[in-house]
Every structure is written in structure tokens, then in C-alpha cells.
Amino acid sequence: MVLGCPLGPCRQRFLTLSDLSNWLEEVIGATPTDLKLFDQALTHGSTGEAHYQRLEFLGDRVLGLISASMLFQRFPDEPEGRLSHRLNALVSGATCAEVARKIGLQAHMRLGKQARDDGAKESDYVLGDMVEALIGAIYIDLGLDRARSFIERFWRPLLESAKAAPKHPKSALQEWSAAHNRKVPVYEVTSREGPPHAMRFEVTVTVKGFDPVSATANSKQTAETAAAKAFLEKNT
Template sequence: MTAPSDIAAWVATAFDHQPRDPKLFARALTHGSHGGGESYERLEFLGDRVLGLVVATWLYERFPTEPEGSLSARFNAIVSRESCAVVGRTIGVPAWLILGKQARDDGAQMSDNVVGDAVEALLGALYLEAGLDAATAFVRRAFDDRLDARSEAPKHPKSALQEWAAAHHCRPPVYSVVARSGPHHAPSFTIQVEVGGKAGGSATADGSSKQEAEKAAAAALLEKLA
């Protein structure tokens, strides 16, 4: 098992913070499959809320004239599981994850769900030890390119498909689960979306959660209908 002192050295580099309690950060990297102690779930719960507060405040300051709907679209894109996973891979989280053998064999080390959850857990640990200012500094540094990735707030594919259906006098989109596979810690969902009506159609897509698969299916159908 990775020594807490080694994790502390990595945290000092990745988060610009020298841990006072290395075991806290080791817990933030421990998946439930490892057994024999606490996992990152409670810290993830906390870190998710810290991330939300930091990003919401950041967006409020950065885009002072945008309405709530546009800010919400930007917010959802930045705090998404995929976004957190990208940040996690950038700072090297997968190499430090503490997993059970089966989870590691199943590829959990590279799962968006696991890596993204660990990023939130690490943020929770950072907040507990160093406070909101340190957490804010890390988020603004690590997520900066995602905040300014586009000049306009992104429109969620499901919202865009809903609007397309209304504009083309079609029935609202209907989403259904076609299949679910993979282990509990790294599931894969296949979702089909259908827009009924003369101009409508259907598409399917996969994702690591129902929400992400629905988003991907909506995007795929919009591309077909364009």
C-alpha cells in the first residue's frame, strides 16, 4: 500500500499544501473496494459542496452581466464528473488511487466516476485542513481553462433537443435505458432518446451514469437532425 508520506509529498506539489494529516488525504484517495477502513465517500460529499460554492462564486464574479440560466449552464459544465476527471488525470490522481484488486482489474483507476470522485474528496480534505481560501486557490488554478473555454455559456444537449422538438412541432424527447453493464464502481449505461413526430428521430449513446448517457444521446440525436 502507498505510504501516507508519499501521498503527502504528491499533495504538496499538486495542491500547493503540505498536509498536516497525511492519512486524511490517503482516505480521500481510498475507494470503497479497498476495504479495511474508511473510503473517500464522506470527503467526496464535502468536496462536492466546496467545489460548487467556489465555482458559483467564481462565475458570479467573472460574468457579472449573465443571467442565472447562463451561469447555471456554465456551472454544470465545469463541475461535471468528466471535468473533475480531466483535472484529476492532469494532476496525476489515478496513480495514487487506493483500490481493491478487483476494482483495479476492472479498470476503476481510469474511470471518470472514480477519478472525479477522488478529486472532490481531495478538495474536501484540503478544505478541512487549509480552509476555503486554499480550496478556492486550487479550484481556480486547476479549472481555469475550463471556465474560459468558450465565450458563450454552453447549452446542455438535453435542453437544446427539447427546444428543437418544440420548434419542429415534435413530441418531447423520451429517454429509455437500453442496457446497463460493468461493475458497481464503474458502470456503463446505454440510453436511447427518441423524438416523436414527422421530423423526429432517435439515437443511442453510452455513459458512466444515466445522466451522462442521456446527455450523449441527446447530442448524438441533435447531430443527426442538424
């Protein structure tokens, strides 16, 4: 029976821990010892169970370290600024989501009803975060060398081509809110100043459970975009 498909599409199905172990062996190249840790890495907070976010926090740092090391070795003559540009593309949410789809992670996600209804299974934010959580679980369970092997297997082919275009901040924030089981962001004009030909708008964006964030610009639309961008920078 085919239990995983790391280089092609996977069918949807309910996973037992035994199924999960077989899939992990395919994508990691080693046998995991703490299956519950990996199950947590693939579990969304909307289930009401222990979920991926703490592991994502750790995996993000491991991915950054290994990716920076690969870039440092691959491009010995490039300055820091260019390396940083490459690194940002390589560890971006869009690139992580690309890897998540490649290894068939979508078939192994555990989502609550609200997250499913909100389209979390197709969200770059959720997919990207979960693949980073998977890296965190690999690091804890199997060590840095195995985490490095996993990252090199799936990220090294993207070293040259990772050019993920950033999403519009308002779209990105809406996806982020859905991924964190929150309602859509609310934008409110909190201040208008200046003459009609040079009006300045302050817009505050609010996501339930997080501190509001404000930004100012010479149009309402631009201020909303700036507020969304500032919110993401503060909370991601």
C-alpha cells in the first residue's frame, strides 16, 4: 500500500500514527522515535489539541541557520546584502509552502472545522508554518544532522531559483488571520489631518487577540496597506 508520495500528489485520508511513521520515513529518510511530536507538528490550533506553533518557532530558526550556511558556501563572493536577499526568498512562507506541497504535507494535516472552512489547507501561511514545525520536530527527535539532510534535500534545488514574489500585505494578513483561527482583519480610519490636497490618513488594523497596529499615509488605501504590513512585521 502506498502510504506517502513525497514527490507527487497524495490522496486525502485519515492517518494513524503508523501511517504517519511510514510517510515520515519517506520524506525524512530516517525512522522517527517520537511520533506524537510529529503529529503535533501537523496539527492546527483549530482542533483544540496541542498544535504546531511552538515547533514552528524552533523550526524557523533551524531552517534559517541551515539555509544561511548553504548560501554562504554556494556563493562565496557575494556580499551580505545579496545573501540576505537570497535567504529571505529561500525561507519565505511561499517557498516553505512550495516544499510542503512537494512532500505531500497537505494529506497529513489535522485541521478543525473552522480552519477547513477558511481554506487553511491551501494557505501558504499554514503550509509554510507546518513544514517549519516539521523541521523543529526533526531537530528535537533526530538531531541537527538529520534536520540538515532534510533541508538540503528539499531546499538546495531552490537556491538558484527561489524568487518568491511577496503577496500584497492585506491579502497576506487575511491569510495569516485565517491560519491563526481569527476573523478577517478590521481596518478603521482613526485620524484625518491636513488640507484636502495633502490629507494624511491614519488607519488602525485590528485582529482579535492581538494589539492593534496603526500606520499613516496620504491615502486611505496606502495607509491600510502600511498598517497590514506593520502588523505582520510585528507578529510574524
